[in-house]
Amino acid sequence: MAVPARKTSKQKKRSRRGHIKLSVPNMQFDVTTGEYRLSHHVSPSGMYKGNKVIDDKNDAQA
Numbered sequence: 581m582a583v584p585a586r587k588t589s590k591q592k593k594r595s596r597r598g599h600i601k602l603s604v605p606n607m608q609f610d611v612t613t614g615e616y617r618l619s620h621h622v623s624p625s626g627m628y629k630g631n632k633v634i635d636d637k638n639d640a641q642a
Contacts, residue, residue, distance in 0.1 A: 606619040612630050617623040626634035 607616045608619055609615075610617050610623050610627065613623050613625045613627050615623050615625065622628045622633055626632055626636065
């Protein structure tokens with residue numbers, strides 16, 4: 581059974597785990613709709629780069 585010869589220090593352990601963290605999504609304020617949205621994604625109202633790309637659900641069913 582493998583047993584380490586020396587105890588791993590806190591600094592060594594924490595530097596090894598330094599890249600394990602949560603990342604914050606890139607939220608941006610869309611001026612045309614007044615909502616926050618992810619970068620390069622369609623806003624919840626269906627707007628992308630100032631153009632309506634997705635119709636409303638109510639309009640699609642009619």
